[in-house]
Amino acid sequence: MSKATQTSFASLASGIDRAAKNNVPTTIVVFGASGDLAKKKTFPALFHLFSQGLLPKRVSIVGYARTQMSSEEFHKRATSYFSPDASKDSVKEFLKICTYVSGKYDVDADFKALRSAIDDHERAENIDTDSERIHVYYMALPPSVFVDVAAQIKRNVYDDTCTNRLIIEKPFGHDLESSRKLSKDISALFDEAEVFRIDHYLGKEMVKNILSLRFANVFYEAVWNRHYISNIQITFKEPFGTEGRGGYFDEFGIIRDVMQNHLIQVLCIVAMNQPQSLSAEDVRDRKTEVLSRILPLQLEDTMLGQYVGTKDGSKPGYKDDKTVPKDSITPTFAQCVLHVDNDRWRGVPWVIKAGKALDEAKMLIRIQFKDMPNALFPKLARNELVIQVSPKEAVYIKTIVKEPGLSTSLAMSELDLTYKTRYHDVKIPDAYATLILDVLNGDHSNFVRSDELDEAWRIFTPLLHQIETEHVKPLPYEYGSKGPEGVYQFVENRTGYKRT
Ligand code: NDP
Numbered sequence: 255m256s257k258a259t260q261t262s263f264a265s266l267a268s269g270i271d272r273a274a275k276n277n278v279p280t281t282i283v284v285f286g287a288s289g290d291l292a293k294k295k296t297f298p299a300l301f302h303l304f305s306q307g308l309l310p311k312r313v314s315i316v317g318y319a320r321t322q323m324s325s326e327e328f329h330k331r332a333t334s335y336f337s338p339d340a341s342k343d344s345v346k347e348f349l350k351i352c353t354y355v356s357g358k359y360d361v362d363a364d365f366k367a368l369r370s371a372i373d374d375h376e377r378a379e380n381i382d383t384d385s386e387r388i389h390v391y392y393m394a395l396p397p398s399v400f401v402d403v404a405a406q407i408k409r410n411v412y413d414d415t416c417t418n419r420l421i422i423e424k425p426f427g428h429d430l431e432s433s434r435k436l437s438k439d440i441s442a443l444f445d446e447a448e449v450f451r452i453d454h455y456l457g458k459e460m461v462k463n464i465l466s467l468r469f470a471n472v473f474y475e476a477v478w479n480r481h482y483i484s485n486i487q488i489t490f491k492e493p494f495g496t497e498g499r500g501g502y503f504d505e506f507g508i509i510r511d512v513m514q515n516h517l518i519q520v521l522c523i524v525a526m527n528q529p530q531s532l533s534a535e536d537v538r539d540r541k542t543e544v545l546s547r548i549l550p551l552q553l554e555d556t557m558l559g560q561y562v563g564t565k566d567g568s569k570p571g572y573k574d575d576k577t578v579p580k581d582s583i584t585p586t587f588a589q590c591v592l593h594v595d596n597d598r599w600r601g602v603p604w605v606i607k608a609g610k611a612l613d614e615a616k617m618l619i620r621i622q623f624k625d626m627p628n629a630l631f632p633k634l635a636r637n638e639l640v641i642q643v644s645p646k647e648a649v650y651i652k653t654i655v656k657e658p659g660l661s662t663s664l665a666m667s668e669l670d671l672t673y674k675t676r677y678h679d680v681k682i683p684d685a686y687a688t689l690i691l692d693v694l695n696g697d698h699s700n701f702v703r704s705d706e707l708d709e710a711w712r713i714f715t716p717l718l719h720q721i722e723t724e725h726v727k728p729l730p731y732e733y734g735s736k737g738p739e740g741v742y743q744f745v746e747n748r749t750g751y752k753r754t
Pocket residue numbers: 286287288289290291292294319320321359393394395396397398399423424425
């Protein structure tokens with residue numbers, strides 16, 4: 255690797271460098287430490303950072319929830335949060351920095367006790383409270399208690415002699431109005447600079463890679479517009495249903511659960527203009543700008559589906575879940591055509607598609623180019639650039655080549671950058687580990703700003719309200735299928751997409 259390349263790689267990796275060198279004493283409080291997210295994501299991500307030496311040297315983690323248990327009992331419980339492959343010694347060392355405080359979410363005395371626990375710990379560790387310290391409050395909690403807990407933190411825990419950071423999990427409201435109310439309530443308590451709204455898709459390797467691909471390579475930016483691109487599809491497919499989460503899901507549906515946040519975030523990074531710099535505000539300004547140019551979704555540009563059980567009865571339908579009302583019309587599948595009304599994209603249809611209980615696990619961005627305008631090789635298939643976010647990180651370009659050998663025919667092939675093959679020694683971190691590291695570094699680039707959120711809800715709210723007031727029924731599709739009947743024709747008819 256050339257020296258120049260090494261230098262630029264090192265500067266791009268500055269987030270990691272900073273974390274390793276960050277010695278600011280830090281306390282991380284995880285609210286909802288007994289819950290599902292804490293178990294599946296928050297604590298494993300913190301453990302990952304700890305075992306890689308990426309947490310500050312003087313760090314303490316406090317779990318908080320209503321469930322009564324001692325720190326020792328919490329340690330026992332938390333041991334099951336980590337992969338069986340994790341080194342037992344590392345887990346033991348990690349648990350030494352974890353304590354647990356039990357308390358309600360609306361009782362002043364309980365939050366005062368939490369503040370005392372933090373103060374006691376800082377005193378015991380001889381942490382100088384006149385010097386820089388960071389307190390992170392991670393709300394791994396149901397949204398119904400976000401504002402109460404934020405108010406309690408502000409009233410009884412917040413320490414204005416240190417840097418305070420509040421992490422909030424989605425959903426951020428359920429429509430434009432409720433999201434604005436949530437933002438207003440939170441902003442009455444915390445500055446926007448203190449708030450980190452997590453959309454974990456922004457921490458995924460291939461989503462973070464989009465900016466580098468687009469703005470560090472001369473050839474992508476040159477064709478990244480309506481003159482060369484015919485249509486773009488952003489697809490999210492899961493091969494399992496809402497099993498066990500039906501209660502939550504029925505209130506939200508697939509549009510709110512996945513599209514209004516994860517997919518629209520990905521879309522705006524693909525669509526945005528180049529930011530002035532990589533600073534968080536410059537990046538978020540550009541994202542907000544492109545979001546503001548997306549026209550509100552129309553019902554006629556939307557296909558809705560809900561899965562039913564398999565014919566052989568081996569897989570249940572959505573409404574077989576006991577927590578789902580028998581007459582539910584909540585969509586578990588949706589695909590929508592969007593339009594970005596600016597000079598770069600006018601006339602290019604964008605399809606976002608998301609579904610539960612489909613035929614495979616896949617998240618990808620498919621950019622289909624226009625027909626090749628030459629007469630030398632008529633009727634060529636179209637080029638496509640595909641960025642696969644999961645399950646296997648990859649970027650490939652469908653490229654036409656001469657068939658190898660004596661033949662003079664053409665064939666479709668691929669310029670293939672599959673990460674596992676090219677970077678076999680690199681372990682790609684979980685999105686949550688990346689994002690928590692960003693919070694520790696005070697980097698907002700991969701978090702959603704309140705004006706971005708507002709624009710995202712503006713695009714979806716009229717459609718969501720129309721679906722609800724007109725009781726629009728979703729089309730049935732079988733668990734494990736590709737979606738409702740006509741799923742591909744819908745896209746081809748509206749976008750001119752041609753199969754390659
Ligand atoms: P849980 O339902 O597991 O709740 C977390 C904890 O909050 C529980 O352990 C419980 O702790 C407490 N709690 C539960 N219900 C209530 C209630 N009604 N009032 C007060 N406290 C309650 O939630 P998750 O961990 O699944 O999710 C937390 C947040 O993360 C949510 O905003 C969710 O949308 C988001 N999220 C979750 C994902 C996941 O995979 N689970 C993925 C992406 C986002 P105790 O009773 O001990 O206080």
